Amino acid sequence: MDQATKSAETLRRQIAATEEELSRLREQLAVIENEEVQNLKGLSLEEGPVTRKWPLELEEYKRYGRQMIVPNIGIQGQLRLKAASVLIVGAGGLGCPAAAYIAGAGVGTIGIVDGDVVETSNLHRQILHSTAKVGMKKVDSAISFLTSLNPNLRYIAHTEHLTPQNAREIVEKYDLVLDCTDHPTSRYLISDICVLLHKPLISASALRTDGQLIILNSPPLPAGDASGGPCYRCVFPKPPPAESVVSCGDGGILGPVVGTMGVLQALEAVKLITAGKLRAAEGEKAAEASMLLFSANSNPPFRSVRLRARRPKCFACSAEGGLTLESLSSGSLDYVLFCGVTAPVKILRPEERIEASEYEKIMEERKGKEHLLVDVREKVQFDICSIKGSINVPFSTVQGSRALAPQGEKPPWIPESLAPDAPIYFVCRLGNDSQVVARKLKESGLDKEGRYIGDIKDGLKAWKEQVDSSWPEY
Known part of the structure; x- marks a missing residue:
């Protein structure tokens, strides 16, 4: 009985769909017939009966001629395109x-x-x-x-x-x-x-x-x-x-x-x-x-x-x-x-993030020393533009669980000369990937000696808005 009910419902849907399509076709026909009537009304009696020798306008033969002579197109195909x-x-x-x-x-x-x-x-x-x-x-x-x-x-x-x-x-x-x-x-x-x-x-x-x-x-x-x-x-x-x-x-x-x-x-x-x-x-x-x-x-x-x-x-x-x-x-x-809705990334606490303008002050005070800025965009983007003094560690290289150094050890991309308590900042295009990498580094224990690890909030978009209006937008 269930199968019969389903079959009947399917047939009802098909009938409803066919009736809807038939109604639409009737409307289209009515429009075309009305246009024909209007065209006939616009002709004077001196012009005589309306005759049309060719199904397309002469200009259309010139315009579409190269495709009409293609096999399987022809005049019938062109008329279908026009309709x-x-x-x-x-x-x-x-x-x-x-x-x-x-x-x-x-x-x-x-x-x-x-x-x-x-x-x-x-x-x-x-x-x-x-x-x-x-x-x-x-x-x-x-x-x-x-x-x-x-x-x-x-x-x-x-x-x-x-x-x-x-x-x-x-x-x-x-x-x-x-x-x-x-x-x-x-x-x-x-x-x-x-x-x-x-x-x-x-x-x-x-x-x-x-x-x-x-x-x-x-x-x-x-x-x-x-x-x-x-x-x-x-x-x-x-x-x-x-x-x-x-x-x-x-x-x-x-x-x-x-x-x-x-x-x-x-x-x-x-x-x-x-x-x-x-x-x-x-x-x-x-x-x-x-x-x-x-x-x-x-x-x-x-x-x-x-x-x-x-x-x-x-x-x-x-x-x-x-x-x-x-x-x-x-x-x-x-x-x-x-x-699915991709919510804004909120991995770091507010105190673990700094504004772009605040980082600019840090650059001025430290003269580019005693801290590290890591740009986690892919190299092709880093080559387009980068903040002076930053190093590039692409996000794709640190996504895996073992991409960073073992627990408590320093990753190879951190300079040996960097002091154990020197802060490390991360930056990306919009401030999302930078949070992910900063959290990974913190989880590896590199902040246990009091080292500050955070990111630039809203990334390089904020850098353009707050620091350098000439920054390339791509």
Whole structure:
């Protein structure tokens, strides 16, 4: 009886989803028919009956001709591109190249979602923005560029971040979604709303010199239908530990790497659209899913990892899943809580930390002697800029339990000439890693002779604010 109940519930969901899709298609048809009527009204009787010899405008044949003669594209593929609508979530390093090539290909409607503004640090990789647009909304900057590239398309600006509350209203207007964001919370949200609204999803990410790409929910069958493509929760049932999530600002990113992944997203979008796979065909089953991995420093740089089909007990896309539009929009699904919140690091007591301005006074009083300043950033960052007199001991070399000297012994990087009671200060970029290393050193017993061990509060960010305004910000 339980199995019959589950099957009936699955069928009800499929019927509801089909009715919703039918309603949306009727609305689109009504809009197109209204436009045709308006066009007819605008013609004078002298112009005679309306005839159209070619399905595209003559300018479009010139613009898209080179791609229309590609096998498997043709005029039918171009017409599908023109009729399609694509939503790009994120106008950054992934979204910029993806949007440029999707607009260039002639996708009829392009929506862009992003609540951020253009910053100087974006410009080495976010190719739709420019120095003159710093401070401008990223969405407005991107659409300005895209309009100059291809003015024949319809661009829709969503100048806010995607949230559980606005996700349905935004996503339901589009045929295909590209996840061009950079955090697990947004990736789970985007995947969930795509499952609920039956939209295929192309997701990518990039960090340092590596990237990955996945096509999800394709074909976009209702939850409970095992023939549908896996969702993000199928691939990653649990989010990574919050402390392991590294942003581009902390870990770095090479522009061509994120550009490569964005271009691949555009390529997969064009392939899905021109092949007519934005909606599931009757009886269609998902092709074997895979994840494309890219590493700029590997040879070959690309490799593919096979993925499983939809997980039988997936929270989002299985028959047993508890995901609904109501639970998502009501806020009962806390994506930040699900992915974990990285609280500010508070390892040292207030008396074990000093302000940057206070350390500057110590430098002046001691003239750089009788104390040690240890910069725990990685060497590549230390080489960019460093405080005079500091030494570099990268955080990665002192993370392990045995990275420091045995209990009570002095680590090799502490100069022999340093007095046993001379203070040791640690500094990093933001004042987090420095606390970790200071605590490790204290636990090893190096402060038992009265030696002060602490760190510079808020790190080199505070140094720029309190001491040296010319300090490079990277």
